[in-house]
Amino acid sequence: AQSVTQLDSHVSVSEGTPVLLRCNYSSSYSPSLFWYVQHPNKGLQLLLKYTSAATLVKGINGFEAEFKKSETSFHLTKPSAHMSDAAEYFCVVSDRGGSYIPTFGRGTSLIVHP
Amino acid sequence: EAQVTQNPRYLITVTGKKLTVTCSQNMNHEYMSWYRQDPGLGLRQIYYSMNVEVTDKGDVPEGYKVSRKEKRNFPLILESPSPNQTSLYFCASSLNSGTYEQYFGPGTRLTVT
Numbered sequence A: 001a002q003s004v005t006q007l008d009s010h011v012s013v014s015e016g017t018p019v020l021l022r023c024n025y026s027s028s029y030s031p032s033l034f035w036y037v038q039h040p041n042k043g044l045q046l047l048l049k050y051t052s053a054a055t056l057v058k059g060i061n062g063f064e065a066e067f068k069k070s071e072t073s074f075h076l077t078k079p080s081a082h083m084s085d086a087a088e089y090f091c092v093v094s095d096r097g098g099s100y101i102p103t104f105g106r107g108t109s110l111i112v113h114p
Numbered sequence B: 001e002a003q004v005t006q007n008p009r010y011l012i013t014v015t016g017k018k019l020t021v022t023c024s025q026n027m028n029h030e031y032m033s034w035y036r037q038d039p040g041l042g043l044r045q046i047y048y049s050m051n052v053e054v055t056d057k058g059d060v061p062e063g064y065k066v067s068r069k070e071k072r073n074f075p076l077i078l079e080s081p082s083p084n085q086t087s088l089y090f091c092a093s094s095l096n097s098g099t100y101e102q103y104f105g106p107g108t109r110l111t112v113t
Helices: none
Strands: A003-006 A010-014 A019-021 A023-026 A032-038 A044-050 A056-058 A064-068 A073-078 A087-094 A108-113 B004-007 B010-013 B019-025 B031-038 B042-051 B054-057 B076-078 B087-094 B108-112
Touching: A003 A087, A010 A019, A019 A108, A023 A032, A023 A087, A032 A064, A032 A073, A044 A056, A044 A064, A044 A073, A073 A087, B004 B087, B010 B019, B019 B031, B019 B087, B019 B108
Parallel strands: A010 A108, B010 B108
Antiparallel strands: A003 A023, A019 A073, A023 A073, A032 A044, A032 A087, A056 A064, A064 A073, A087 A108, B004 B019, B019 B076, B031 B042, B031 B087, B042 B054, B087 B108
16 A cells, blocks of 8 residues: 655754755555645645656745655755745655555644744 | 635534535536644545545544535535544545645634534
């Protein structure tokens, strides 16, 4: 069965420094992978998705993620954090083994210090 | 504007009083889903629907019911709410399951006393 693990529940960075949010997945098939962002008191919004095209995926607001099959990882990065990036981030996997029903990670809270 | 709407946004109720949270999407999506979000647990799926009249249990279906009589609507029903159902609830829809982006509603914060 598919599963996803977000390795950090909280990540704290200073404004202007790089961001790395880690996600490992488990899938017996070719997975689709997503990152969603949830700002305080808001719904979730798609940041980016991987669906077996290019392994380096660019998303909104300067975020990108790289699909690494050998490491079963899909880490989210951004070169320079902005105060507005402070939010909860969710990694999501789906594959045909799970009937394409998405499985969410538990979330990583990104804290950005001035 | 493409959107998923939920009502009500906030609800305080008492144990045992039946309630319905409505969800509607205007994108002609086939797949709809309900999640609950609790601190430290992320989003957990309650029920999902692949299309009209097709619904199935997610990870935490106990105490909830759903129906999908029309493509655009997917109400969540709590027949006899209990305090452990106090949570933040999200409805989502996508073109179909899996490889497509999910669009989320703004959330419904439910408190059961």
